[in-house]
Amino acid sequence: MDLTVEHFEDVHLHAASVHAWEQTYSQLSPGLVRSSLCQIEGSRFQFFRERVNQRLVQHGQAPRDRVCFALPLSWPGSACLQGREADDSSIFILGGGDEFLFHMPQGLDLLSITFDRETFMQTLDESPWSGDSRQWLRQPVLRLPERRLAQARQRLLQLLGRSIEDVQGAVQGLAEEELERDLLEELICLVADPEFDRDQRHASSPGSYIVEKCHQMTLNAPQVAPSVIDLCERLRISRRTVQNSFRAVTQTTPVNYIRCIRLNGVRRELLGSQPGELSIGDAAGRWGFYHLSHFAADYQALFGELPSQTRRAGGTSGSRRAAA
The missing domain is CATH 2.60.120.10 (Jelly Rolls)
Structure with missing residues (x-):
C-alpha cells in the first residue's frame, strides 16, 4: 500500500x-x-x-x-x-x-x-x-x-x-x-441495512439543471461569459427562476458563479505555465477578462492574492507532503 x-x-x-x-x-x-x-x-x-x-x-x-x-x-x-x-x-x-x-x-x-x-x-x-x-x-x-x-x-x-x-x-x-x-x-x-429504502428515487432538481447548463456554457465559450439574459433566452425561463436556482444550489448569484468559474480557469492557466510561456494578460484574455485592473481586483478578492503572486509552474508547489 x-x-x-x-x-x-x-x-x-x-x-x-x-x-x-x-x-x-x-x-x-x-x-x-x-x-x-x-x-x-x-x-x-x-x-x-x-x-x-x-x-x-x-x-x-x-x-x-x-x-x-x-x-x-x-x-x-x-x-x-x-x-x-x-x-x-x-x-x-x-x-x-x-x-x-x-x-x-x-x-x-x-x-x-x-x-x-x-x-x-x-x-x-x-x-x-x-x-x-x-x-x-x-x-x-x-x-x-x-x-x-x-x-x-x-x-x-x-x-x-x-x-x-x-x-x-x-x-x-x-x-x-x-x-x-x-x-x-x-x-x-x-446499503444492506434492513431500514435502507431500496425503492428510493431522487430526481434531478430543475435548479441544478439550470446551474449545470450555465456551467457548461461558461466552459464551452470561456471568452464570452453567458449573461443572465442569455440563460433566460436559452432555457426559456424567467430571471427570477435563474436567480433562485443559483441561490439554492450554489449559495451565490449567477453572475458571481460565472465570474468564479472563469477566475478559476485563469488560475489553472497560471499554475500550469511559466511566466515566459504565458503572460497574465493572455491567460486572463483566454477567459474573457480584458480590463486587467478589474480582473486583478476580482482575482485577489476570491483567492486572497494578486495574479502576479500566484506560484507558476516550476515554482513552490503550494503544498506540503508527507509520504510513506
Whole structure:
C-alpha cells in the first residue's frame, strides 16, 4: 500500500493530487484555502479523506473500471451531486467513467473509497444481498438510516487510522488484503441495512439543471461569459427562476458563479505555465477578462492574492507532503 498525506493552499493543486481522478475544483467562496488530503492506495482500491475550508464545485470524470463511494463526515451546508440534493444522511455513488458535477459546501470533510469494479461486483454477488442491490449502484445519492451511517463513519475512520499505522510500520501484503476486505464488507453491509429504502428515487432538481447548463456554457465559450439574459433566452425561463436556482444550489448569484468559474480557469492557466510561456494578460484574455485592473481586483478578492503572486509552474508547489 502507498500512503500520502498532503496539505494545500490551493484547490487546483489539491484536485490534481487526487490520484486517478480526472477533475477540476473551482473555488466559489472568497478567502485563502486550507485543505488536506490523506490517500491510501492498494492495487485494487483507493481510500482517501479530504478536507477543504472553502466552498467548491468539482467537475470531472470518475476513474474508469471502478465503483466509487463517498461519505461526508461533517455537513456544514447544502450539497448537490449530479443534480440530486444531499443531506447529512446521504452517501454518494459514481460508476467508473461517469462525468460528474458536485457542489460541495464550505468546510466539507469527506471520506471516499473506490474499488475495482470487477472485485466489488463479485463480492456483492457472493453476499446475501446481491438480488436487489445492483439497482442502487445507478443512484448517485442514497439516503440511509442516520444511526447506521454514523456507525459506518466511525468504523471507516478507525480503518483509516489503523491503515496509516500499518503503512508507517511497513506492514504490507496481508494488511492490504485485510483493508480491502474490511472496506468491501463495510460498504456492502451499509446499503444492506434492513431500514435502507431500496425503492428510493431522487430526481434531478430543475435548479441544478439550470446551474449545470450555465456551467457548461461558461466552459464551452470561456471568452464570452453567458449573461443572465442569455440563460433566460436559452432555457426559456424567467430571471427570477435563474436567480433562485443559483441561490439554492450554489449559495451565490449567477453572475458571481460565472465570474468564479472563469477566475478559476485563469488560475489553472497560471499554475500550469511559466511566466515566459504565458503572460497574465493572455491567460486572463483566454477567459474573457480584458480590463486587467478589474480582473486583478476580482482575482485577489476570491483567492486572497494578486495574479502576479500566484506560484507558476516550476515554482513552490503550494503544498506540503508527507509520504510513506
